[in-house]
Amino acid sequence: MSAPDVTTTSAPSMEAAAHTGAVRPRRFGAWYVAEHQLRQMRAYGWTVVMSGIGSPLIYMLGIGLGLAAFLEVPVASGPDGPIDYLWFVAPALLVTAAVSVTTEEFTYTVLAGFKWRRLFWAMNASPVSPEQICSGLVIAVAGRMLFVSAAYYALMVAFGAVGNVALGALLVPVGVLAGFAFGLPLLAFSASITDDKGQFAMVQRFVFTPLFLFSGTFYPLDTLPVGLQWVGWVSPIWHGSEAGRILSYGPGPGSWPIAAHLAVLVVMSVVGWVVARRVFVGRLRG
Amino acid sequence: MISASGLTKTFGDFTAVAGIDFEVPPGEAFGLLGPNGAGKSTTMRMVGAVSQRTAGDLRVVGLDPDTHGPEIRSQLGVVPQEDNLDTELRVRDNLIVYGRYFGIPRAVCAQRADELLAFAQLEDKAKAKVDDLSGGMKRRLTIARALINNPRILMLDEPTTGLDPQARHVLWDRLFRLKERGTTLVLTTHYMDEAEQLCDRLIVVDHGRIMAEGSPSSLIREYSTREVVELRFGSDRNAEAAAQLEGQADRVEVLPDRVLLYTDDGERLLERVAHAGLHPTTSLVRRSSLEDVFLRLTGRSLIE
Numbered sequence: 001m002s003a004p005d006v007t008t009t010s011a012p013s014m015e016a017a018a019h020t021g022a023v024r025p026r027r028f029g030a031w032y033v034a035e036h037q038l039r040q041m042r043a044y045g046w047t048v049v050m051s052g053i054g055s056p057l058i059y060m061l062g063i064g065l066g067l068a069a070f071l072e073v074p075v076a077s078g079p080d081g082p083i084d085y086l087w088f089v090a091p092a093l094l095v096t097a098a099v100s101v102t103t104e105e106f107t108y109t110v111l112a113g114f115k116w117r118r119l120f121w122a123m124n125a126s127p128v129s130p131e132q133i134c135s136g137l138v139i140a141v142a143g144r145m146l147f148v149s150a151a152y153y154a155l156m157v158a159f160g161a162v163g164n165v166a167l168g169a170l171l172v173p174v175g176v177l178a179g180f181a182f183g184l185p186l187l188a189f190s191a192s193i194t195d196d197k198g199q200f201a202m203v204q205r206f207v208f209t210p211l212f213l214f215s216g217t218f219y220p221l222d223t224l225p226v227g228l229q230w231v232g233w234v235s236p237i238w239h240g241s242e243a244g245r246i247l248s249y250g251p252g253p254g255s256w257p258i259a260a261h262l263a264v265l266v267v268m269s270v271v272g273w274v275v276a277r278r279v280f281v282g283r284l285r286g
Numbered sequence: 287m288i289s290a291s292g293l294t295k296t297f298g299d300f301t302a303v304a305g306i307d308f309e310v311p312p313g314e315a316f317g318l319l320g321p322n323g324a325g326k327s328t329t330m331r332m333v334g335a336v337s338q339r340t341a342g343d344l345r346v347v348g349l350d351p352d353t354h355g356p357e358i359r360s361q362l363g364v365v366p367q368e369d370n371l372d373t374e375l376r377v378r379d380n381l382i383v384y385g386r387y388f389g390i391p392r393a394v395c396a397q398r399a400d401e402l403l404a405f406a407q408l409e410d411k412a413k414a415k416v417d418d419l420s421g422g423m424k425r426r427l428t429i430a431r432a433l434i435n436n437p438r439i440l441m442l443d444e445p446t447t448g449l450d451p452q453a454r455h456v457l458w459d460r461l462f463r464l465k466e467r468g469t470t471l472v473l474t475t476h477y478m479d480e481a482e483q484l485c486d487r488l489i490v491v492d493h494g495r496i497m498a499e500g501s502p503s504s505l506i507r508e509y510s511t512r513e514v515v516e517l518r519f520g521s522d523r524n525a526e527a528a529a530q531l532e533g534q535a536d537r538v539e540v541l542p543d544r545v546l547l548y549t550d551d552g553e554r555l556l557e558r559v560a561h562a563g564l565h566p567t568t569s570l571v572r573r574s575s576l577e578d579v580f581l582r583l584t585g586r587s588l589i590e
Contacts (some may be wrong), residue, residue, distance in 0.1 A: 014361070015348045021360030021435070024389025029356075032386045036372075039383060043374040074422065118370035122431075124336055125364035126387035127356040213318060284295075 011098040025127035033123060033136020037109075038143060048144060052097075058150040059093050060086075062160045076220050079250040090161035091171055091244030092217040094152040095237055098145045098175035101182025103208050105141040106267065110190035113137075120284060124192030129216065130284040134187075135279045141183065142176055149175035171244045174262075178240025181265040182211075184272025191279040211235045216242070239264045287312045287439055288333055292342035295328050295494075302328040303341060304494035305562045312438075315471040317485035319478065319576060321586065325494035326474035327367065330443050333472065335359050347438060360388055361431030365442040369424050371416045377427060378403060378412040385434040395434065402430040406460065422453025426460065440464060441471040446480060451574040458483050478576035490576075490583055497583040504578055509582045511536050513552035517545045517559065517566035527560075527564055535560055539581060548578070 009097070025032070041048055041195040064086045073080030100176065113120040113133075123133050127142035148171040152160075162168040193199055214224065214231040221229055232238035288310040295303040303325040310316040318326040331337035332344060335358040337353035344351055346358045372380050378399050385395030403409050406426040411419060419427065425445065432440060445461070446454040461484055465471055475481050481488055482502045490497040490505070498505055515535070519527040521543060528540045535547035535555055545566075549555045552571030559566070580586070 012348075015357075017345050017438075018349055018354065018361050019358040021388065022354075022356035025360065026356050028389065029387070032389075035386060036383050039379070040372065042372045117373055118366075118368060119372055121366060122370040122372075122384070124389060125334060125362070125366065125437075126384070127360045127389075128387050129356065134367065206522060285338065 001150055011073065018096055024129050025132075029128035029132035030135035030139060033128060033133050034139035034143070035136075036119075036123075037137055037140030041140065041144065048147070052144075052148040053155070056093065056097060056155045058216065060090070060155055063089055063093075064159050064161065076245075077246075077252045079252065082212045083249055083252075084161075085161070086161045087163055087249050088220075088245065089218060090156045090159075091215065091248050092215070092237065092241035093242055094149055094156065094171055094175050095178045095240035096151050096212055096217060098149050098179035098209075099182045099237055099240070100208070101145045101148055102141060102179050102186055103136075103200075105144060106183045106187040107190050108188060110137070111196055111200075113282065114191065115194070115196075120280075124284045130280040131277045133281040133284070134191075137271070138180075138184070138187070138276075142180075145176045145179045146172065149173075161268050164247070167243075168248040170247045174240055174243050174265075176249065177254055177265045177269065178236045178243075178261070179274070181236035181239070181268035182208075184269050186272070188272055188276035191257055191283060211237050236265060236268055287314075288316075288472065289345045289346065290329075290333075290342065293329065293332065293339055293344055294341040295325075295332060295337065296340045301494055301537065303332070306489070306491070306494070306496050308489055308496070308499070309484065309515070310439075310470060310472060310568045312470055313468045315465050315473070315484050315486045317481045317488035318472075318474040318491055319481045319485075319488050319580070320397075320491035321478070321584075322476075324491045326491055327443055328494075329370055330441055330472070330474055331492075334362060334364055334441055361438045363429075363435065363437035363440040365428050365432045365440070365445055366423075367429055367443040367447065371424060371427060371431070372529065373416045375416070376412070377408060377414050377416060377419070380416065381431055381434055382430045388435040395417065398434055398436075402433055404435070404466040406430040407456070420453070422449050422456060425453070425457055426448060429457070429460065437469070439470045439472060444474055444476070446475075446477065454480070478580070480574075481576055488576075490580060490582045492580075492586075498579065505576060505579045506574045508579075510578040512550045512574060513548075514572055514574050514578055515547040515549060515552045515555050515559075516568075516570040516572065517547065517564075518543065519545065519564070519566050527566070530562060530564060531559065537582070546578070546581075549573070 040086045068085040071085050072153040075085055076083060076088040120133055124130060153169065153172050156162050158163055210231065214228055216232050217237065221232040221238060239261040242256065243258050246255060291307045292305045293303055294305045318329060320326050332339050333346055335346065335355040338352055340539045347361045349358050351358055375383060378546065381399035381402055382395040387400060401413055406429060406515050408423060408427060411423065446457055473484060485502060487501050489499045498509060524545050528538050531538055531547060535549045537548040539546040547555055556569055556571060
């Protein structure tokens with residue numbers, strides 16, 4: 001087998017070739033990274049699908065047939081009075097599912113890219129930029145969150161866990177947005193880690209789990225003592241769940257406007273996004 | 287292809303590259319030889335348009351890496367010091383996925399992947415998992431991956447570090463073929479035999495500075511003698527024996543485990559050593575190498 005062809009050309013045509021060679025990567029670099037990430041996810045595709053469908057199914061069955069049947073006093077109200085417990089809890093479960101995708105994909109995947117398998121360094125040597133590497137990762141994870149949220153929503157509809165099925169479909173993008181609000185700051189943090197000293201297990205135990213439990217997921221936030229309610233106010237899960245509830249069955253008494261919830265999620269996402277991109281640039285272009 | 291003048295990189299107070307000048311014309315195999323921490327990898331990163339220079343001027347394929355990073359990187363193939371193949375993907379898919387980063391259509395990537403697997407002698411491993419490859423095969427795959435965009439310059443950072451001798455020779459053979467086809471090679475190494483085998487011209491770097499520049503043979507001619515006699519008297523007697531040998535050779539170097547005598551006629555020198563009543567436990571006459579050049583220039587051994 002002969003060596004691959006190599007062309008020797010003059011300086012101007014060399015520069016011209018370089019300019020041509022960079023056109024597509026400059027434009028589509030992030031999508032190439034996303035394509036690669038999605039291909040990788042196929043390696044654990046079964047886990048993605050099973051956790052995407054299996055976990056909501058278990059929650060719907062457990063809460064819909066178990067807990068909801070057991071609760072005799074209505075827990076929450078919509079605009080027209082008390083609502084089904086399943087209606088109340090389902091949007092929060094969907095949002096939590098989307099957020100939990102990021103606790104995997106924006107943690108170990110990131111450290112693997114920088115340190116264990118060093119894939120980000122390989123991408124970095126190609127025409128794509130560190131910002132595009134960061135964006136590509138985010139696009140791929142958005143894809144997985146979209147799948148998880150859509151699967152969740154389909155099951156919610158099947159279980160009658162949604163008030164307004166048409167408007168409630170917006171829960172899918174809201175889930176993705178809440179995932180970003182939690183996940184992009186987490187991505188920035190993960191990208192800054194050089195040594196795994198169990199930080200991700202700490203995030204799971206001391207950030208994600210408390211947020212999940214104290215974000216008005218299973219009961220309204222105002223049932224908590226005032227001293228603990230702030231956990232909900234800073235929690236993307238609470239803001240996402242509340243926005244989702246408004247979309248599903250309308251605002252209950254004392255609800256914040258949906259725009260306020262969405263604004264908080266957008267601000268958290270944007271801040272995380274900006275910082276994450278900077279950390280990627282700093283690390284790959286040091 | 288590459289031109290650097292006064293190229294400097296500092297990290298805070300630390301100067302990794304202290305104002306170096308070099309030119310690499312098309313088709314040349316150019317080497318940076320130096321010990322770990324000499325500034326070779328930092329220089330490679332600047333040429334590879336992934337690290338901004340602190341000062342000086344740098345042009346790669348006629349462009350400035352600060353402003354035309356993606357353009358320059360589209361013309362480079364990079365083989366890093368540590369393998370960074372995607373172990374989740376199979377061998378052939380590694381090449382295809384990487385080609386996409388250059389904006390190459392999937393079908394073209396697939397066709398080139400097959401050609402490159404043949405070139406890297408990995409055809410029968412196309413569907414294998416990366417983790418099942420040997421160290422030498424992984425390196426060859428990394429080189430194949432670096433060629434997916436038909437690069438004008440192939441940059442290799444310590445390409446054979448950690449490989450067994452046989453795997454190194456297979457790799458050298460592949461690189462030699464690329465060189466024959468006119469690919470510009472830029473490589474760093476701290477193995478002098480590798481530099482001698484592959485490089486048309488090289489710079490010897492230490493503490494971020496260029497100590498010498500030239501072809502391997504001209505460097506040896508300039509900075510060393512034709513032959514070297516290596517004598518071992520035992521670690522506690524080497525220094526004492528060296529003192530007695532002073533004046534017998536053009537130059538005497540004492541290393542912890544042996545004494546090196548630089549001369550143009552090793553056998554005659556060995557006879558003189560015997561006449562002087564010195565009886566080394568082992569003796570060896572060999573040709574001068576770049577290792578000797580480095581020792582002469584820096585007073586230190588390349589591999590410490």
